[in-house]
Amino acid sequence: PDLLLTEWGDSTLLPGLIHAAAAAKIELSLNRDPARRIERARARSYTSYGRILFKESATTLAGRLHVDTENSFIADQCHLDGLWELARITKLPVQYTARTSTGTGISYMQMEIAYRDGTLIPEQKAEPESPKRPDELLRADRGGLVFPPRLGFFENVAELDFVSEYPSIMARFNVSPETVNCACCPEAPRVPELGYHICRKRRGITSRVVERLIEKRQQYKHAVGAIHESSLGAIRESPLHAAEELRESYNLRRSSLKWLLVCCFGYTGYKNARFGKIEAHEAINALAREKLLVAMETAERQGYRVLHALVDSLYVQKAEAAREDFERLAREIEARTGLPMALEAVYRFAVFLPSKQSAEIPVPNRFFCVPEEGGEPKVRGLECRRHDSPPLVVRMQTEALKILAEARDRASYGRKLEEAREVLARYLERIEEGSAPIEEFIISRRLTRPPAGYRQNSATAIVARQLDRAGVKLRPGENVQYIVTDADAVLPDDRARALTLWESWRGYDVAYYQQMLRDAFKPFEYFGRTSRSLAGSSPYARLPSSPRIASTDGLSSGRFFSTTAQTASRSTPK
Numbered sequence: 001p002d003l004l005l006t007e008w009g010d011s012t013l014l015p016g017l018i019h020a021a022a023a024a025k026i027e028l029s030l031n032r033d034p035a036r037r038i039e040r041a042r043a044r045s046y047t048s049y050g051r052i053l054f055k056e057s058a059t060t061l062a063g064r065l066h067v068d069t070e071n072s073f074i075a076d077q078c079h080l081d082g083l084w085e086l087a088r089i090t091k092l093p094v095q096y097t098a099r100t101s102t103g104t105g106i107s108y109m110q111m112e113i114a115y116r117d118g119t120l121i122p123e124q125k126a127e128p129e130s131p132k133r134p135d136e137l138l139r140a141d142r143g144g145l146v147f148p149p150r151l152g153f154f155e156n157v158a159e160l161d162f163v164s165e166y167p168s169i170m171a172r173f174n175v176s177p178e179t180v181n182c183a184c185c186p187e188a189p190r191v192p193e194l195g196y197h198i199c200r201k202r203r204g205i206t207s208r209v210v211e212r213l214i215e216k217r218q219q220y221k222h223a224v225g226a227i228h229e230s231s232l233g234a235i236r237e238s239p240l241h242a243a244e245e246l247r248e249s250y251n252l253r254r255s256s257l258k259w260l261l262v263c264c265f266g267y268t269g270y271k272n273a274r275f276g277k278i279e280a281h282e283a284i285n286a287l288a289r290e291k292l293l294v295a296m297e298t299a300e301r302q303g304y305r306v307l308h309a310l311v312d313s314l315y316v317q318k319a320e321a322a323r324e325d326f327e328r329l330a331r332e333i334e335a336r337t338g339l340p341m342a343l344e345a346v347y348r349f350a351v352f353l354p355s356k357q358s359a360e361i362p363v364p365n366r367f368f369c370v371p372e373e374g375g376e377p378k379v380r381g382l383e384c385r386r387h388d389s390p391p392l393v394v395r396m397q398t399e400a401l402k403i404l405a406e407a408r409d410r411a412s413y414g415r416k417l418e419e420a421r422e423v424l425a426r427y428l429e430r431i432e433e434g435s436a437p438i439e440e441f442i443i444s445r446r447l448t449r450p451p452a453g454y455r456q457n458s459a460t461a462i463v464a465r466q467l468d469r470a471g472v473k474l475r476p477g478e479n480v481q482y483i484v485t486d487a488d489a490v491l492p493d494d495r496a497r498a499l500t501l502w503e504s505w506r507g508y509d510v511a512y513y514q515q516m517l518r519d520a521f522k523p524f525e526y527f528g529r530t531s532r533s534l535a536g537s538s539p540y541a542r543l544p545s546s547p548r549i550a551s552t553d554g555l556s557s558g559r560f561f562s563t564t565a566q567t568a569s570r571s572t573p574k
């Protein structure tokens with residue numbers, strides 16, 4: 001075959017086959033080219049953006065392709081269509097593209113442009129950061145801007161998103177490592193907050209890379225829209241089916257390009273990036289913050305209430321606004337910021353939730369919204385979104401949400417809540433009776449260090465030690481799965497049990513899992529009371545147009561300032 005598509009081929013299947021063939025003295029030619037040997041790369045743990053990750057070993061072939069969908073992010077997410085697309089646009093070998101990070105793809109696209117331009121390519125690391133005073137660092141190192149939500153239950157809410165905001169900024173404002181603080185244009189307009197300037201004479205390499213990606217995504221979008229069953233009739237037997245296939249293929253290619261775009265931004269500040277410069281990263285962030293403030297100000301000026309704003313999206317509300325009004329607002333913001341903005345959705349209601357620790361404190365990204373036309377609610381920050389929650393908890397929350405999503409407004413929400421409580425009661429009962437299979441109770445956690453490296457007796461640490469004693473080789477970045485057997489046991493080892501070592505006599509901790517369920521139901525209760533006393537309650541009730549600011553890294557949390565005052569005095573590079 002030309003292509004070998006496997007699951008677990010890299011680490012298990014192919015090495016196993018090779019091993020077995022050798023033991024049986026059978027000749028096994030996995031390579032088409034007999035002169036070449038099979039390439040093997042070892043597994044390793046590594047750190048990326050502060051997270052410890054685990055990379056499987058790789059087995060690649062000569063003369064034919066081997067793609068392991070369990071060891072290829074892109075083949076897993078965007079199938080082979082996406083993989084071909086990335087190999088084409090980055091010009092990297094397919095087997096390498098399948099296994100490498102998308103950041104590497106970006107890096108190679110940058111090098112290609114630089115090479116064709118005749119620009120020297122740094123042999124290794126990026127330019128070092130220019131020296132900064134502490135206050136400059138503080139200003140520069142803020143991440144995306146986040147305005148914690150107004151807590152409460154809100155009807156008729158729209159979500160407006162800047163489309164691929166960071167890449168759009170790089171393309172539109174020519175932000176690229178070599179264009180920030182260039183030597184040739186000291187008089188160029190300044191980036192807000194930071195005072196950096198951006199080159200006006202040369203087009204940035206990264207800007208050109210993202211421009212190409214944005215454009216290609218756009219082309220696929222148009223191509224999807226231009227597919228007509230009738231035009232395919234002449235070439236295919238089943239035009240309807242062919243059209244569907246083509247649409248699917250274009251969409252997969254589009255989303256593979258999206259993954260490249262997403263990491264473009266991260267890569268501008270990445271310490272190992274060849275074309276990286278932290279100032280470019282900071283400039284993009286600063287521009288993004290400014291655009292978000294402009295968007296908020298525009299919305300408020302037109303009588304919309306801004307409920308929540310985070311990084312590149314905006315939740316606004318106005319009682320009588322129709323979809324067209326929200327559309328018009330998006331166009332207005334586009335015109336004022338120079339960045340594409342889309343009306344992502346109109347919600348019949350949105351519920352913004354406080355932190356788990358305190359019902360008074362709003363936290364970003366913890367909410368659920370139900371689309372105007374019904375259907376799947378948008379959920380952030382709840383257990384059912386997390387891959388490490390026990391399936392039982394995920395299912396209870398999902399079922400309860402499904403019922404709540406039938407509500408049309410605040411009054412009917414109260415009634416639906418009664419119905420949803422029955423779901424909770426049913427699950428609590430199932431735990432008590434022991435009628436749920438043990439798989440429903442599995443909790444997963446990622447190891448952040450080797451088993452011996454844990455000092456505390458967290459469940460993860462206890463379980464890692466159990467597995468270690470049982471001879472399982474664990475590396476940081478790998479996942480462990482366990483059951484909580486007796487959370488309050490005196491002996492730490494009795495508190496939780498690794499799933500593979502769990503036996504039925506150990507059972508599970510009924511009270512612990514019941515509490516987990518109750519906690520997972522709490523978000524639905526906060527604003528479920530039919531009295532209107534809590535509607536729109538917010539710690540800033542007295543400061544209607546001056547929300548508190550907390551950036552993602554928390555550096556500026558706790559400061560108050562008016563959005564209008566901040567945006568008025570800013571200059572923007574044109």
Ligand SMILES: [Zn+2]
Pocket residue numbers: 182183184185198199200201202
């Ligand atoms: Zn310049």
